Amino acid sequence: MTRGILPAAVLSLALAACLPLHGPAKMTLDFSIKPFPEHNALAITLIINHPPCADALRLYKQASAVSEIKCSDGRGNDMPWADRGGYLELTMRAAKSPVRIAYAAALGKPGRHGHAGAAYPDLVVFDGEHALLLPEAALSGSDSTIAARIARITVRCAVPADWTAIVPFPSAAVARGKATSVVTSPTFFAIYTLAKSCYAYGKFVEIPVAGSKATIAVDPAVRATCSGKFGRDVADLYAYYAKLFACEPAAFSLVLLRGDPADGMQIMGGVGAWGVANTLDPDRMRDWQLLSHRLFHAFFDSRMPLSIFHKKPQLWLYEGLATYYENVALQALPADVRATLGIDARESFAALCRQYLFMRLVDSTHYALAPMNEPAITSEAAIEFLHYTQAPLVVKLLEDQGCARFGGSDRILRFIMSNGRSLTSLEPLFSHAVTENRDEFGNQYLFGTALLPLWTLGTMREDRGKVIGRLNEFRHFMASLSPGEDADLSDAVGMEVLDCYAARARKEALHFADPVLERNVWELSPATSDLLLAQALIRADPMAARQCMDMRTEAHAVK
Ligand SMILES: [Zn+2]
Numbered sequence: 001m002t003r004g005i006l007p008a009a010v011l012s013l014a015l016a017a018c019l020p021l022h023g024p025a026k027m028t029l030d031f032s033i034k035p036f037p038e039h040n041a042l043a044i045t046l047i048i049n050h051p052p053c054a055d056a057l058r059l060y061k062q063a064s065a066v067s068e069i070k071c072s073d074g075r076g077n078d079m080p081w082a083d084r085g086g087y088l089e090l091t092m093r094a095a096k097s098p099v100r101i102a103y104a105a106a107l108g109k110p111g112r113h114g115h116a117g118a119a120y121p122d123l124v125v126f127d128g129e130h131a132l133l134l135p136e137a138a139l140s141g142s143d144s145t146i147a148a149r150i151a152r153i154t155v156r157c158a159v160p161a162d163w164t165a166i167v168p169f170p171s172a173a174v175a176r177g178k179a180t181s182v183v184t185s186p187t188f189f190a191i192y193t194l195a196k197s198c199y200a201y202g203k204f205v206e207i208p209v210a211g212s213k214a215t216i217a218v219d220p221a222v223r224a225t226c227s228g229k230f231g232r233d234v235a236d237l238y239a240y241y242a243k244l245f246a247c248e249p250a251a252f253s254l255v256l257l258r259g260d261p262a263d264g265m266q267i268m269g270g271v272g273a274w275g276v277a278n279t280l281d282p283d284r285m286r287d288w289q290l291l292s293h294r295l296f297h298a299f300f301d302s303r304m305p306l307s308i309f310h311k312k313p314q315l316w317l318y319e320g321l322a323t324y325y326e327n328v329a330l331q332a333l334p335a336d337v338r339a340t341l342g343i344d345a346r347e348s349f350a351a352l353c354r355q356y357l358f359m360r361l362v363d364s365t366h367y368a369l370a371p372m373n374e375p376a377i378t379s380e381a382a383i384e385f386l387h388y389t390q391a392p393l394v395v396k397l398l399e400d401q402g403c404a405r406f407g408g409s410d411r412i413l414r415f416i417m418s419n420g421r422s423l424t425s426l427e428p429l430f431s432h433a434v435t436e437n438r439d440e441f442g443n444q445y446l447f448g449t450a451l452l453p454l455w456t457l458g459t460m461r462e463d464r465g466k467v468i469g470r471l472n473e474f475r476h477f478m479a480s481l482s483p484g485e486d487a488d489l490s491d492a493v494g495m496e497v498l499d500c501y502a503a504r505a506r507k508e509a510l511h512f513a514d515p516v517l518e519r520n521v522w523e524l525s526p527a528t529s530d531l532l533l534a535q536a537l538i539r540a541d542p543m544a545a546r547q548c549m550d551m552r553t554e555a556h557a558v559k
Pocket residue numbers: 293297319322
């Protein structure tokens with residue numbers, strides 16, 4: 001059949017939204033963004049050409065807070081839509097291409113690492129997750145499925161001509177700094193990058209990072225923070241990662257942002273191979289750890305644009321590596337900075353050990369986790385624990401094991417750099433990384449829930465008050481992620497009653513584990529051991545625990 005003899009009715013249908021003449025046409029998505037500083041929001045128009053041939057078009061909202069949604073088709077007709085389970089669902093009946101979706105995306109939602117994005121009169125910053133509505137086809141398919149359905153995605157933001165733009169996939173058609181993001185034939189990794197990356201626009205003061213292609217782009221509001229010394233310290237950290245990965249991103253910008261003017265909290269604007277945008281206080285160790293972690297992601301994604309590490313059950317290893325190197329890399333900072341901030345990788349790993357042992361032994365129901373069972377873990381607290389406490393310790397154990405046997409370092413990362421593109425699972429990597437008792441190690445610690453043997457990672461001395469404070473703080477943080485999971489949370493034991501609790505528990509011959517394990521925990525960290533004993537007392541003899549609490553109250557009253 002030729003086009004010439006198609007009945008007129010069929011032709012008119014073919015010209016409607018999505019019925020193609022020669023196979024399904026691929027979608028193009030064009031995002032036009034206009035900042036609205038007075039509402040700390042973005043006004044976004046998304047034009048979709050050749051939407052999929054289906055009854056409904058589903059757009060995933062990601063982390064965005066969208067409102068004022070208006071949808072229309074190529075004839076200018078309004079299109080019905082509904083908000084369903086994280087998706088914006090448009091009814092496509094008889095809709096003509098292109099589909100136009102206008103919406104507002106609120107910025108500034110407070111999160112764990114600060115406010116998510118900001119739109120000010122002189123600065124706009126956000127990540128893709130808080131702005132871009134992406135079609136279901138972009139998120140659920142394999143690379144070939146995505147490429148078969150989507151031809152191109154464009155993101156542009158209307159900002160003054162003299163502003164600099166730091167965005168992912170900058171179009172080569174425009175000069176650096178005036179960039180529009182353009183992705184043709186996107187892969188899963190490209191979609192992931194569009195979602196996680198920073199989009200930062202402003203009149204940044206640009207400072208080159210010595211010995212690299214990178215730039216520190218400073219929000220003029222915090223220009224004083226970025227002294228020459230700070231720039232040199234960042235250069236040392238950057239150089240560590242450039243050496244580790246034996247390359248550096250083609251054009252990376254570290255965007256330093258002001259704190260939120262209303263509450264002083266940090267602003268987080270995204271992480272990707274083209275840039276990292278965040279508020280950073282050079283006098284806070286945690287901020288350096290976060291920067292180090294984000295640089296790892298930027299270098300890894302730049303060197304290895306691989307989908308596999310952004311999907312479960314490989315995600316835990318990706319985050320484990322980032323957290324492992326977050327601590328190792330900080331040793332590259334100058335000695336005076338490390339001394340001032342108290343940076344010490346050995347202590348950082350010891351802190352992770354204490355955190356791991358405490359949560360694991362206090363609540364094995366929720367925190368006895370098999371890493372390779374990651375897809376089945378639904379608790380947010382458990383995923384957080386797996387990614388940032390357990391996984392870096394698995395990496396540490398494997399690295400120490402490999403190093404002891406073969407010397408050298410960075411065996412896991414070097415294997416990924418050499419073989420990453422051909423990896424379809426983690427099995428070959430495990431075969432390489434586990435150097436002793438391979439099957440047993442795998443069965444116990446990768447596919448099983450056995451307690452990690454961390455006994456060499458303790459420190460000689462520990463600050464009892466600090467250790468107890470951090471463990472209680474961590475437990476509260478975990479509980480805040482998954483409210484209701486920690487039944488004993490209200491009984492968290494502070495320093496002022498810990499000795500009494502631990503002494504009573506010993507007197508009553510209570511235990512939190514078998515004698516060998518208890519001994520190991522005590523040798524690694526007496527404070528952790530006492531806190532676990534206190535928890536055993538609370539469970540076994542709440543009256544005795546109450547007496548300790550009352551004695552403390554009386555002692556306070558006497559004072
Ligand atoms: Zn991470």
